[in-house]
Amino acid sequence: MRATVMYGAGDVRVENVPDARLKEPTDALLTITRACICGSDLWPYKTMERTEEGQRMGHEFIGIVDAVGKEVRTVKRGDLVVAPFAWSDGTCEFCRQGLQTSCLHGGFWGGTELDGGQGEAVRVPLADGTLVKLPVAPDDALMPGLLTLSDVMGTGHHAALRANVGPGKTAAIVGDGAVGLCGVIAAKRLGAEQIIMLGRHADRIALAKEFGATDIVSERGEAAVERVRELTNGLGAHSVLECVGLEDSTVTAVSIARPGGAIGRVGLPQEDTIPEAGSSFFKNVTIAGGPAPVRAYIEELMPDVMEGRIEPGRVFDRVTDLDGVPDGYRAMNDRESIKVMIEF
Numbered sequence: 001m002r003a004t005v006m007y008g009a010g011d012v013r014v015e016n017v018p019d020a021r022l023k024e025p026t027d028a029l030l031t032i033t034r035a036c037i038c039g040s041d042l043w044p045y046k047t048m049e050r051t052e053e054g055q056r057m058g059h060e061f062i063g064i065v066d067a068v069g070k071e072v073r074t075v076k077r078g079d080l081v082v083a084p085f086a087w088s089d090g091t092c093e094f095c096r097q098g099l100q101t102s103c104l105h106g107g108f109w110g111g112t113e114l115d116g117g118q119g120e121a122v123r124v125p126l127a128d129g130t131l132v133k134l135p136v137a138p139d140d141a142l143m144p145g146l147l148t149l150s151d152v153m154g155t156g157h158h159a160a161l162r163a164n165v166g167p168g169k170t171a172a173i174v175g176d177g178a179v180g181l182c183g184v185i186a187a188k189r190l191g192a193e194q195i196i197m198l199g200r201h202a203d204r205i206a207l208a209k210e211f212g213a214t215d216i217v218s219e220r221g222e223a224a225v226e227r228v229r230e231l232t233n234g235l236g237a238h239s240v241l242e243c244v245g246l247e248d249s250t251v252t253a254v255s256i257a258r259p260g261g262a263i264g265r266v267g268l269p270q271e272d273t274i275p276e277a278g279s280s281f282f283k284n285v286t287i288a289g290g291p292a293p294v295r296a297y298i299e300e301l302m303p304d305v306m307e308g309r310i311e312p313g314r315v316f317d318r319v320t321d322l323d324g325v326p327d328g329y330r331a332m333n334d335r336e337s338i339k340v341m342i343e344f
């Protein structure tokens with residue numbers, strides 16, 4: 001089969017790899033119908049050290065079940081399913097608590113051991129705990145929105161939950177990528193009254209407004225902090241969704257949070273320490289978050305996508321086939337595209 005392999009920064013190839021196949025009785029085998037490129041795939045795209053064997057890429061996908069192991073109960077051959085970006089058993093202490101990204105027996109797609117979603121097929125470990133059946137046909141118009149449940153919509157929702165977004169509150173979103181944009185959707189869905197998007201790209205700002213952003217802040221650094229203060233009567237935001245993971249974005253997030261406020265961070269941290277320790281301490285700001293347990297949110301968010309109340313699929317502004325994946329990485333890295341969907 002063919003799949004996407006990254007060999008080093010800027011070096012993404014689509015090539016022949018060993019066919020995905022069942023290994024364990026709890027596995028399912030999927031033929032991928034849709035997948036996408038993630039903002040987090042751009043970190044290795046910028047920095048990965050060259051390796052001989054490369055690593056398989058892709059952790060957001062929808063597929064049709066081709067075969068299941070003897071112990072799989074919840075999905076069967078022919079089912080259309082969505083996979084979250086981490087696989088999990090659904091039964092351990094942390095899964096029962098709704099924290100499937102900490103599953104005692106789970107893990108993440110791709111790398112050197114597992115198949116990735118940016119390929120023709122995937123072996124899914126622990127299929128019963130991991131996969132969720134979709135009640136639509138593979139060519140349904142809702143497919144882009146349902147695909148975002150594998151990561152970005154669930155991740156934006158997680159940021160909003162960890163930032164304690166709620167009715168009547170002000171939410172500020174740092175990061176105008178697909179996750180930040182889904183954070184706008186999530187903040188609105190959870191009842192935020194004022195939604196401030198920090199962003200500078202015209203196409204992303206336009207989409208943020210359509211998703212429910214009430215204010216746009218395009219300044220950077222201290223000027224951005226000042227602008228948010230002005231928009232919040234000098235108090236700061238109750239809830240800050242940190243959707244980037246860089247030092248600058250974290251400094252901004254802490255600076256615009258009001259005393260007693262909360263920051264939900266879902267951007268993969270690129271630094272070892274959290275900056276602004278002193279100011280966050282003196283403001284009694286809660287800093288929470290991590291890899292979103294999107295598996296916990298799929299059932300909750302799916303009806304809103306199915307019934308058109310939210311349209312997170314609009315974050316996809318480019319569609320490619322598998323051969324176009326390397327150029328899709330380039331386009332996202334160059335900010336030509338917000339998010340690239342792969343159709344098989």
Ligand SMILES: [Zn+2]
Binds near residue numbers: 096102
């Ligand atoms: Zn578990």
